[in-house]
Amino acid sequence: MQRRVLVVSAAVATVVIALGVVAFATALDRILYSAAQDSARTKATELSATIAAGERPATLALRDVTSKGSLLEVLDSHHQVVAASESILSGSGSAITTLQPRPGEVQVAQEASISGEVGEPHAVVAQGVREPGGDAYVVVVAKPLDVEANTVRTATALLALGALALLGLLLVLISRILKQALLPVERIRSEVARITKVRGRGLITVPPTGDEIARLAQTMNLMLARLEQADDTARRFISDASHELRSPLATIRAAIEVSGPESTAADADRDAVIHGEVLRLQHLVEDLLTLAKADDGLPLTMEEVDLDDLLEGEVRRLRATGEVPVRASIVASRVVGDRLKLGQALRNLVDNAATHSRSEVFLGVEPQDDVVVMTVDNDGPPVPEDQREAVFDRFARLEESRERDRGGSGLGLAIVRTIIEAHGGTVRATTNPAGQCRFEARIPVVARPVSAASPQPQA
Incomplete structure (x- = not known):
């Protein structure tokens, strides 16, 4: 959940920040362009007023005028340059714009490039004017936008870097807030898991938040x-x-x-x-x-138990009753445990194998490192993989057992697991190398009883 919230938050925040950066860059560009255009319009108005008042003829209107980085031109009615600022005197002599406003009219444009310049964008203002003598002219002021463009790029880059830093900080804060918010939920989950292990004993700690x-x-x-x-x-x-x-x-x-x-x-x-x-x-x-x-906690009377003796006893019992042929592989194996309970678990495994065998049963016991492994095989069909855990549940019976009605109560294997796990061991349903049914129990040599009521091992 925390990962999903972080991913969604990061995606939403990234989109919002990206849109914000784009909106900021667009707004800043329009503001700076508008300021440059107003400056060019003011300059054009001043020059037009000079020409219209007859203070200076149009051909000399730009003499002694400081352009301050702007491009200035005066065009006649045929759109020919009759005067130009010093910054474009060395150019081609052609007009820097195609705008042709009538006297008293103002037209504006943004030119991406102007002949003689190095591809810089310009804000262009063209204002029509008429001399007292009746001749019409066009005053053109083109203000370069390189400073404004650089300002927009720099501000956008800095804003993007700041936004990325802010995004990282925001995700860290969201992660910590989520972790703190979900900590009580995780605590509840772990306590429920602990209660499940002890068969539903105990209560959950209620956080004092009141939420x-x-x-x-x-x-x-x-x-x-x-x-x-x-x-x-x-x-x-x-x-x-x-x-x-x-x-x-x-x-x-x-x-x-x-x-x-x-x-x-x-x-x-x-x-x-x-x-x-x-x-x-x-x-x-x-x-x-x-x-x-x-x-309530299976009581265990701990002592040294020779599992090989228990297994030999089961072999003799099966051979004496003649219910099913039995083979055995027995290696001297000793553990510390409850003799009667271990014998009951082994008897249940053997009886289950004899019930479901077709022709014979195999019993085996041998020590492996710090555990003793007991195996009980029968040549019947193995327990299906999807039922190898459920077969140890109380009153669990496979469909085959129900159909054949062998008379089992479904408690034998549940008792086996209870006894083996009380000794700190494990039992599972599996298959032998021949693919036949096998039940395998692993019991620690030195028992680790899980029951708190278990007495200490006898000396």
Whole structure:
């Protein structure tokens, strides 16, 4: 915005200044030309009065007359020069103008050049006069405009330089004023960005100016307060509902698992279906509780964790269940983190890979510099590039998962990102060298927990 305002201001100011300089130069030129013309008219009037009064004949009218840089001529009725000032006596003898006013009439003109001169412009005044004897003559006075032209050029150049300096100063002032005016807006933007990072916690500092920006900050504070209240209400509901659901779900599960001797095969099939659904509900409730706790700062119990052991455990689990073949590349890797939370994140990644694989799953872990890289591949289609961020959102499910109805809640990958980021790491959806689906988690060797509630690492 600041750049656009500066560009527009510079363009408008340049046009205005250019028009002002042109108007000044034109006005100054007309003023100086008018002054030179008045001077020539006065001289012509004096000479005409001398001839008309018979004080001196026309042929001798210019004798002993000081021209003061002007060109003087007296023309007869045939437009022939009968007298001329000393400054043009050595010329060609032709008249310096074509003006032919009648006696008592005055005509003016601006000649761009006059024969015998070096291309200088002249203000020419021609006045008709009649001698007492009845002969008609024309008195011509041509005043050179070289001084006036030089004055106009010099004044225009100086004005243009001053205007450029003024334009530069004006742009600097506009830039500083805009910067100061937009500083509260930038402060509001940075504070909103900070609040966004901490999931809507906090308010914007209201500037004490009492202007539109202060009212904007107040309005945004009201909006943030309502959003925070709505978020707190939603999280309290999820947390309370999850806690309340745990006990009845555990009771239902226990009742189903303890089947009486009188149960029939049909009852056993029904109980198996109900048991599976109860397990799904329990997993969903636990996931909701995990995310609700993460919103308030995920508590971490820090200790040294061998990620290679966690990965080997997942390999054994997959091979024991026989759900999908698994390959692994495991290098001894140790980090400082929460063993249970890291294990939960790895389990969610592995379960997601097993759900979407076609024939096999690959698990890998190795240290790289100051991080440990865990990769979980499956030979299913990779996550589309435009959904590789959205796939980690809560309740996010790709269209393919919706169509195949694999039973996922859309919380598993959200929990993975929450746990990995709580350890100061990152997780992303990408592809392996073969172009297959890969999820890659990078965890610092020395964890940098982002949760303020995290206890210190154990010795």
